[in-house]
Amino acid sequence: xxxxxxxxxxxxxxxxxxxxxxxxxxxxxxxxxxxxxxxxxxxxxxxxxxxxxxxxxxxxxxxxxxxxxxxxxxxxxxxxxxxxxxxxxxxxxxxxxxxxxxxxxxxxxxxxxxxxxxxxxxxxxxxxxxxxxxxxxxxxxxxxxxxxxxxxxxxxxxx
Amino acid sequence: xxxxxxxxxxxxxxxxxxxxxxxxxxxxxxxxxxxxxxxxxxxxxxxxxxxxxxxxxxxxxxxxxxxxxxxxxxxxxxxxxxxxxxxxxxxxxxxxxxxxxxxxxxxxxxxxxxxxxxxxxxxxxxxxxxxxxxxxxxxxxxxxxxxxxxxxxxxxxxxxxxxxxxxxxxxxxxxxxxxxxxxxxxxxxxxxxxxxxxxxxxxxxxxxxxxxxxxxxxxxxxxxxxxxxxxxxxxxxxxxxxxxxxxxxxxxxxxxxxxxxxxxxxxxxxxxxxxxxxxxxxxxxxxxxxxxxxxxxxxxxxxxxxxxxxxxxxxxxxxxxxxxxxxxxxxxxxxxxxxxxxxxxxxxxxxxxxxxxxxxxxxxxxxxxxxxxxxxxxxxxxxxxxxxxxxxxxxxxxxxxxxxxxxxxxxxxxxxxxxxxxxxxxxxxxxxxxxxxxxxxxxxxxxxxxxxxxxxxx
Numbered sequence: 228x229x230x231x232x233x234x235x236x237x238x239x240x241x242x243x244x245x246x247x248x249x250x251x252x253x254x255x256x257x258x259x260x261x262x263x264x265x266x267x268x269x270x271x272x273x274x275x276x277x278x279x280x281x282x283x284x285x286x287x288x289x290x291x292x293x294x295x296x297x298x299x300x301x302x303x304x305x306x307x308x309x310x311x312x313x314x315x316x317x318x319x320x321x322x323x324x325x326x327x328x329x330x331x332x333x334x335x336x337x338x339x340x341x342x343x344x345x346x347x348x349x350x351x352x353x354x355x356x357x358x359x360x361x362x363x364x365x366x367x368x369x370x371x372x373x374x375x376x377x378x379x380x381x382x383x384x385x386x
Numbered sequence: 387x388x389x390x391x392x393x394x395x396x397x398x399x400x401x402x403x404x405x406x407x408x409x410x411x412x413x414x415x416x417x418x419x420x421x422x423x424x425x426x427x428x429x430x431x432x433x434x435x436x437x438x439x440x441x442x443x444x445x446x447x448x449x450x451x452x453x454x455x456x457x458x459x460x461x462x463x464x465x466x467x468x469x470x471x472x473x474x475x476x477x478x479x480x481x482x483x484x485x486x487x488x489x490x491x492x493x494x495x496x497x498x499x500x501x502x503x504x505x506x507x508x509x510x511x512x513x514x515x516x517x518x519x520x521x522x523x524x525x526x527x528x529x530x531x532x533x534x535x536x537x538x539x540x541x542x543x544x545x546x547x548x549x550x551x552x553x554x555x556x557x558x559x560x561x562x563x564x565x566x567x568x569x570x571x572x573x574x575x576x577x578x579x580x581x582x583x584x585x586x587x588x589x590x591x592x593x594x595x596x597x598x599x600x601x602x603x604x605x606x607x608x609x610x611x612x613x614x615x616x617x618x619x620x621x622x623x624x625x626x627x628x629x630x631x632x633x634x635x636x637x638x639x640x641x642x643x644x645x646x647x648x649x650x651x652x653x654x655x656x657x658x659x660x661x662x663x664x665x666x667x668x669x670x671x672x673x674x675x676x677x678x679x680x681x682x683x684x685x686x687x688x689x690x691x692x693x694x695x696x697x698x699x700x701x702x703x704x705x706x707x708x709x710x711x712x713x714x715x716x717x718x719x720x721x722x723x724x725x726x727x728x729x730x731x732x733x734x735x736x737x738x739x740x741x742x743x744x745x746x747x748x749x750x751x752x753x754x755x756x757x758x759x760x761x762x763x764x765x766x767x768x769x770x771x772x773x774x775x776x777x778x779x780x781x782x783x784x785x786x787x788x789x790x791x792x793x794x795x796x797x798x799x800x801x802x803x804x805x806x807x808x809x810x811x812x813x814x815x816x817x818x819x820x821x822x823x824x825x826x827x828x829x830x831x832x833x834x835x836x837x838x839x840x841x842x843x844x
Contacts, residue, residue, distance in 0.1 A: 372459030
């Protein structure tokens with residue numbers, strides 16, 4: 228299978244909103260490599276993998292989010308603690324559109340620090356860090372659907 | 387509107403069943419899963435899964451807000467609720483209506499109208515559909531007076547739900563106050579609704595139900611009946627179509643009564659009108675209507691050749707009914723048995739675990755609807771249905787023969803199953819003759835020492 232330009236753009240949007248510098252995405256018959264350079268430019272490599280078995284391809288938009296999420300899950304380090312979503316909903320990093328986010332990468336947090344909001348059917352639920360440390364990564368995308376138990380942030384524990 | 391992406395708010399074999407039709411219709415699928423089902427077969431079959439909550443159903447499959455949010459967040463056009471869970475709760479249908487999502491089922495108002503058993507009884511009476519003598523319970527004193535009128539044996543039944551919960555049989559009037567209290571407590575626990583009513587008990591009755599489809603504007607067709615008299619503790623175990631041994635007149639009257647009832651509601655989508663048939667008097671009584679697809683729908687599919695899930699989706703999408711009554715023909719006989727993870731040697735206690743091995747039968751006239759493969763998990767949080775084996779043949783004898791062979795070919799290792807009970811029934815002359823009543827399974831179990839040893843303790 229190949230991805231359309233719009234689908235690649237959608238994947239890149241998801242990656243760019245995340246804290247990752249690199250993405251390696253393997254779909255049936257397709258490999259997509261993405262690397263963010265130090266100067267801020269992005270390198271994308273897409274190639275067809277002819278040896279891959281021909282399987283019914285999932286809907287492209289549907290495949291993008293879980294694939295990106297798998298990459299996120301694999302990146303957890305020993306000193307990093309996951310802050311997981313307590314419910315399915317829309318994740319917001321800021322209290323209101325246009326306002327600064329609750330926390331950014333590098334911010335110090337306490338157990339009680341609010342790190343985001345999950346909207347479920349117009350109800351806003353605050354998410355707290357639950358642990359003391361420094362925000363290391365924010366894999367969850369602002370304004371995107373997050374599943375129950377999905378990693379929202381990673382907090383580096385103090386040494 | 388044309389439905390392009392459906393969120394399936396269910397699990398197990400019915401999730402796999404709905405996924406199959408969606409694939410055939412080129413409709414994209416999003417499966418809502420709990421934490422316990424993320425690695426299930428349906429999860430692998432869906433185009434996308436979203437985890438809606440923890441394993442416990444009250445926090446996942448019964449969480450209407452999370453399900454609607456999941457549908458909106460994944461840009462699904464429609465929600466298929468399957469059976470059980472939120473399928474017959476007006477809340478999900480209402481939320482869909484409020485958020486511009488298509489609910490693949492009846493309207494919230496129709497769900498409400500049939501969910502209340504007393505309202506449904508009254509609708510049946512207005513539609514000229516017979517109901518057993520009964521009365522609403524307003525006080526114990528009034529109930530005793532009403533019970534005298536109705537006569538014993540009678541049933542105390544929950545107004546807010548079915549499935550045998552909140553239901554008590556009363557043989558002597560002096561036992562009525564205690565039964566009322568017990569039934570109300572059970573109903574409150576099961577449905578959050580302690581209201582109960584009285585209904586005359588019909589001894590040796592058969593459970594026969596009629597599959598109907600409505601277009602929502604008053605056009606209703608039936609797809610014949612299913613006999614579901616083979617039950618244990620009000621749980622259906624085996625279903626067949628056509629119902630054996632019914633007079634043509636009785637069969638026609640059942641079909642007509644089901645249509646009248648659904649027409650009165652201008653019913654939309656798939657529904658089943660359930661009746662008790664009193665064979666001795668050759669009369670029948672309305673029990674309730676189930677406003678959803680049913681577990682045993684493949685029996686109807688086998689004899690009619692229709693895809694009921696596809697019809698549900700077509701009606702929900704506004705396409706109306708794709709056929710007239712005269713287009714529906716029933717061919718041969720179909721029998722379905724429900725394979726449950728239950729331990730027959732331990733009073734049919736649920737037997738969760740992992741199916742280290744699961745081999746299902748195939749062959750002429752055999753269909754298997756299941757979500758269980760080798761290595762599948764059978765979590766303790768949900769019902770124990772592992773799958774359904776449906777046998778179709780030119781006549782009942784042929785269908786039963788195929789089902790017997792199919793059951794013998796099943797191999798499930800890791801959890802206990804009720805297959806031995808099915809094998810015993812299929813070998814039993816009374817069942818082979820056909821037309822057993824709803825007390826049949828209990829009598830069969832009493833007769834057999836193998837099942838009888840432990841069940842007295844349960």
